[in-house]
Amino acid sequence: xxxxxxxxxxxxxxxxxxxxxxxxxxxxxxxxxxxxxxxxxxxxxxxxxxxxxxxxxxxxxxxxxxxxxxxxxxxxxxxxxxxxxxxxxxxxxxxxxxxxxxxxxxxxxxxxxxxxxxxxxxxxxxxxxxxxxxxxxxxxxxxxxxxxxxxxxxxxxxxxxxxxxxxxxxxxxxxxxxxxxxxxxxxxxxxxxxxxxxxxxxxxxxxxxxxxxxxxxxxxxxxxxxxxxxxxxxxxxxxxxxxxxxxxxxxxxxxxxxxxxxxxxxxxxxxxxxxxxxxxxxxxxxxxxxxxxxxxxxxxxxxxxxxxxxxxxxxxxxxxxxxxxxxxxxxxxxxxxxxxxxxxxxxxxxxxxxxxxxxxxxxxxxxxxxxxxxxxxxxxxxxxxxxxxxxxxxxxxxxxxxxxxxxxxxxxxxxxxxxxxxxxxxxxxxxxxxxxxxxxxxxxxxx
Numbered sequence: 001x002x003x004x005x006x007x008x009x010x011x012x013x014x015x016x017x018x019x020x021x022x023x024x025x026x027x028x029x030x031x032x033x034x035x036x037x038x039x040x041x042x043x044x045x046x047x048x049x050x051x052x053x054x055x056x057x058x059x060x061x062x063x064x065x066x067x068x069x070x071x072x073x074x075x076x077x078x079x080x081x082x083x084x085x086x087x088x089x090x091x092x093x094x095x096x097x098x099x100x101x102x103x104x105x106x107x108x109x110x111x112x113x114x115x116x117x118x119x120x121x122x123x124x125x126x127x128x129x130x131x132x133x134x135x136x137x138x139x140x141x142x143x144x145x146x147x148x149x150x151x152x153x154x155x156x157x158x159x160x161x162x163x164x165x166x167x168x169x170x171x172x173x174x175x176x177x178x179x180x181x182x183x184x185x186x187x188x189x190x191x192x193x194x195x196x197x198x199x200x201x202x203x204x205x206x207x208x209x210x211x212x213x214x215x216x217x218x219x220x221x222x223x224x225x226x227x228x229x230x231x232x233x234x235x236x237x238x239x240x241x242x243x244x245x246x247x248x249x250x251x252x253x254x255x256x257x258x259x260x261x262x263x264x265x266x267x268x269x270x271x272x273x274x275x276x277x278x279x280x281x282x283x284x285x286x287x288x289x290x291x292x293x294x295x296x297x298x299x300x301x302x303x304x305x306x307x308x309x310x311x312x313x314x315x316x317x318x319x320x321x322x323x324x325x326x327x328x329x330x331x332x333x334x335x336x337x338x339x340x341x342x343x344x345x346x347x348x349x350x351x352x353x354x355x356x357x358x359x360x361x362x363x364x365x366x367x368x369x370x371x372x373x374x375x376x377x378x379x380x381x382x383x384x385x386x387x388x389x390x391x392x393x394x395x396x397x398x399x400x401x402x403x404x405x406x407x408x409x410x411x412x413x414x415x416x417x418x419x420x421x422x423x424x425x426x427x428x429x430x431x432x433x434x435x436x437x438x439x440x441x442x443x444x445x446x447x
Contacts, residue, residue: 010055014048112164113155118175118184121148123202126223127181130208133173134186136195137232138211142203142220150175150184153196167193181205203240215250224259247283260296288319305336310348321357331369354378358439363388364446371432379439382432386445389426394434395419396441403443 123129123146131138136153143149152173158164171193176183186195196214201207206223209216215232218225222240230248242259245252247267254261260277263270266284273292281289281300291298292315300307300318307323309316314327324342325332331348334341337355344362349369352359355376366388373380384390384405392410394401401419403412410423419441434441 010052014052018044018048110159110161110164111155111157112161112168113153114165114168115151115153118150118152118173121175121177121182122146123148123181123205125202125204126206127202128178128206128208129181129199129201130178130183130185130210131197131199132183132185132210132212133195133197133214134212135193135214136197136211137214138197138199138209138216140199140201140207140209140216140218140221142205142222143200144203146202147200148175148182148184148202148205149200151198153198155194155196156192171195173197222258228265242277247285286320288317291316304338305334307336308333314345362446366390367430367432370430371434373434373436375434375436375439377438378436379442380434380436381442381444382434383444383446387426389424389429390432391424391429392421392432392434392443394421394432394441394443395436396439397435397437399436399439399441401441401443404445405443 125146129148131140150173154168154171156164156167156171158167172187173195174185174187176185184197184199194214201221203220203222205221206225207218207221208226209218209228211229211232213231214229216227216229216234216236218227218236218239220238224241224244225236225239226244227234227236228246228248229250231250233251233253234245234247235253236243236245236257237253237255239254239257239259242262243254243257244262245254245264247263247265250267251269251271252263252267253271254263254273254275255271256274258276261272261275261279263272263279263281264283268286270281270285270287270289270291272279272281272290272294275294276296278296279291279294279298281291282302284302289300291300291312294309294312296311298307298309298312298316300316305318305323307316307318309325309328309332310330312325312328315324317324318339321339322342323334323336323339325334325346326344328346328348331350332343332346333351334343335353338357339354340357341352341354341359343350343352343360345364346361347368350361350367350371350373352361352373352375354374356378357375358379358381359373359375360381360383361371361373362383363385366385367390371382379399380396396419398417399419400414401412401421403410403421405425407423407425410421410425413420421441421443
């Protein structure tokens, strides 16, 4: 009996169809952000593989042919497709970070630049000024007068200065009146021309700034500031009112704000300092995240953490594996997991919920409000002044409790792999409750 023939799979054809479709889309619209699409939808490759193998199996059953999971040719084609998709992703990232970069190979291209000023416009007090550019940075600063002044710095790369000049001539930026103020934006022919906008506004203006591909800087504006970008950094300082920032990648720095600060979206490093109101951060930021000197409430929420601090005179710093908090005049509530927590000098109530990490707490002065800690699979360390008074209930399941405080009113027991410390120390003090598993609870005297 002769061996049955091996059936040729449709998987290679599906791969080529997918790759050709992506290249066709990129050909028609290089700004489609295929890199983001590939990153999100790469499991489509597995789906195609499964569909192809299911079809092959059903067809082979009716014809008596054999099938294989993956042939050598299919494996080579799959590797080629993966490299091609990775190349599209890299090209997309380069375009996002350097919008004036021409992905076409042109060894004779040079970059040419020039500046022009738009006609100044008188602005009413408290007017709304909206500023946008597709490719380029936006810098906004407050002036002493009541005029809106815009300087446009254009740049383009081409094989000759005349060709670059022609592209820059076609790229226009305009100031248009709106119902509540003015709008500054490109009007036509922007294309691959970079437009950096330097804008002077009246100090009392309400400013909205959006850069699709570039950095945003706002300084000295006493009105509300709304800032957003898609692939760049945001820096706002010396603001006299509320600041609202939306990130889609990049870093954020906000300092010296006489109002509230609200940050949302996703990005990298976040630095917020010297805020007279609330500071609210809502999103996924890869960090580090630093917040310092917030007069009212600091609230940070993400998929892994929910942190609330009242009147932080010190700082909070959060990165991928650690959370540090120091010098808070009010209460603190920290809920997170897989992060080592280090807390120092909280005047108000302290509540911590963590898992798979260690927790350290230190007090320079005796605590005056309750301390509540719940941890899972991690150690807990609490350091207090020797003069502190407190009532404590500490339990370590599958662990021990150590204490440098001794008193007839304190009962310490480590039996059957369970550690317990209960009772009072001193004449009066707050209630301290600590529960952990698979870790040691340590109570230290501050030297």
